[in-house]
Every structure is written in C-alpha cells, then in structure tokens.
C-alpha cells in the first residue's frame with residue numbers, strides 16, 4: 001500500500017470510545033504517526049492496536065500542557081481534536097472519527113483516503129473561476145474552453161474535505177425525519193469551493209495543510225458547560241474559509257469517501273445543536289459579509305482580527321460569543337506556545 005508523505009503527516013483521532021477501527025485501517029494508516037485525543041474520563045485506559053506509532057493525550061495532559069489556556073479546548077465533544085492539530089509538528093494533518101471505516105469505490109476497491117487527500121492538497125485549487133469539468137489537475141481532465149489562462153496555475157490548497165458513504169453527516173432534524181436514509185451515491189469528483197462561498201466543513205474525514213491554515217483550525221467551545229455542540233467543525237469551517245479566501249488559498253471537497261458506520265442519537269444531537277440551528281441564520285451572513293484588513297497577512301493575525309470581529313459582530317446574539325472570541329485568542333496563545341516561530345528557535 002502507498003503511504004505518501006508518511007513523515008510529514010499526522011493522523012488526529014478524537015475518541016471517547018475505542019480505537020478498534022484502526023485494525024481495518026492498518027494497511028493505510030500504520031506507516032503514519034497517530035495523535036490520539038482521549039476525551040471524557042482521563043482515568044479510562046484506551047487500547048491502541050499493536051504496531052501503531054502514536055502519542056495519546058487525555059484531559060489531564062491538555063491541562064498540564066496548556067495551563068491557563070486549557071479551558072479553550074472543549075471537553076466531552078469531538079471538538080477536543082483540535083488539540084492534536086496544535087501539538088503536532090508535521091506539515092499535514094488528517095483527522096478522522098473512530099466510527100469511520102474503509103469505504104469501497106464502485107469497482108469494489110478499498111479507498112486509500114490518505115492517498116487521495118494528499119493528491120488534493122498537493123494539487124492547486126481554483127477558487128476564482130469554476131471549472132465545469134471539476135478538478136482540472138486530475139488525470140484525464142483539464143480546464144474547459146473559456147477558462148482564463150491567467151488563472152490556470154491555480155493557488156495552493158489549504159483543506160481537503162472528504163465525504164461519507166452510509167450514514168451521512170445530517171443535522172438532528174434531518175436525521176429525525178429521515179432515520180433510514182443512507183448515502184449510497186459515490187460521486188467521482190473533487191472540486192474547489194469558490195471564493196466567497198462558505199461550506200459546512202465536517203471533521204469526520206478532513207485533511208489540511210497546517211502551515212497554510214492550521215492556526216485557524218480551532219474547533220471552538222463545545223460540549224460540557226457550553227450552550228452548543230456539534231458546531232465545532234462548522235465553526236472551524238466558516239473561520240478557515242474566510243481566511244483562505246483572504247489569503248488566496250483554496251478549499252476542496254469531494255473524494256475521498258469513508259464508510260461512516262454509526263448514526264449518533266438524533267434526540268441527543270438536537271439538544272446539542274438546536275441553538276446552532278437558529279444562531280447560524282445570523283452567523284452565516286456575518287461571515288459572508290466579513291472582510292479582513294490588508295494588514296492581516298498571516299493566519300494568526302487573520303484569526304486574532306476575526307476573534308475581535310466575532311466579539312463585536314456576534315456578541316449581541318448571546319454572551320457565548322464573547323467567550324468564544326476569548327477562546328479564539330487563547331487558542332492562538334496556545335498555538336504560539338507549542339509552535340514558536342522558527343526565528344525564536346534559533347536563539
């Protein structure tokens with residue numbers, strides 16, 4: 001099996017259950033280093049299948065490492081995974097949920113998600129003009145007639161958003177009215193999300209370039225003690241997309257697919273996400289109308305400017321958003337603590 005960039009990519013897994021799913025992924029994942037974020041009770045022992053190279057962090061580790069900034073990392077929510085993004089020192093991250101397994105393409109071939117995500121990340125994005133034959137850099141495809149040659153070089157790709165066969169990533173209301181709906185449709189396409197367009201980024205099967213966008217991949221304040229859950233990846237998706245648009249880098253969605261095996265409880269999910277369902281009707285226009293200043297030329301500065309805009313632009317909805325803005329600042333402080341600029345390392 002191919003294991004591209006095995007020394008430049010970490011796999012981040014949040015878990016409050018177990019890691020048995022890694023047995024099925026072994027042919028594809030074993031060459032890579034895992035960063036496991038153990039959520040919930042830190043005294044519980046998580047079994048990692050033999051033969052994997054990994055580091056494991058529980059809540060006690062997060063508190064020990066981040067100290068007075070640890071509060072910004074969620075507890076009892078998959079949002080905790082973003083601690084793994086912060087603590088990694090690799091250029092690329094792939095994150096996957098522990099109930100996602102190897103899917104098969106229409107020919108029945110098992111899908112090597114890392115191979116496809118890395119292809120997506122290493123080929124340019126085309127956010128400024130939509131190519132109707134989808135990914136023009138793919139074998140057997142190209143830019144179609146009328147596509148401006150001045151734009152055919154594309155821009156660097158920051159994120160690669162994969163999809164899911166079987167249980168689709170639906171919100172609770174949709175899941176409640178369509179409990180038996182399964183995604184059986186394999187769409188053989190990768191496309192760039194156009195500039196100025198947001199998208200619902202799901203953390204289930206996601207890869208990104210840490211250098212290009214890692215500092216904005218904060219999954220917010222969710223779970224225990226928070227008024228909202230299951231908007232962790234959505235929050236990160238909105239923040240990263242406006243920053244990618246500002247910095248002129250791209251976000252792709254489509255292949256590869258994973259097999260999402262388990263539907264979480266829609267009633268529990270409704271309790272977690274209901275505030276998000278009506279808040280997002282204000283949050284999304286906020287992001288759609290947001291512009292970052294020219295002086296914000298790197299991800300960290302963009303993110304701190306965004307935190308300030310969140311405090312001012314969303315604080316009226318609920319005091320939660322001021323706390324979330326504080327969390328965004330604490331996240332960058334934690335990011336800088338664990339990822340000091342190269343220059344400061346030379347001293």
Ligand SMILES: O=c1ccn([C@@H]2O[C@H](COP(=O)(O)OP(=O)(O)O[C@H]3OC[C@H](O)[C@H](O)[C@H]3O)[C@@H](O)[C@H]2O)c(=O)[nH]1
Pocket residue numbers: 013014015016017039040075076077078079080096097098099169202203204223230231232233262263264
């Ligand atoms: O308190 C928790 C709950 C879960 N996890 C880990 O997060 C992963 C996702 O959990 P699960 O598969 O139960 O949730 P889904 O509803 O299928 O996931 C979607 O919604 C939540 C997230 O946004 C997620 O990315 C979405 O796919 C899994 O690895 C659990 O072990 C946790 O760490 N803490």
Ligand SMILES: [Mn+2]
Pocket residue numbers: 097099260262263264
């Ligand atoms: Mn799941």
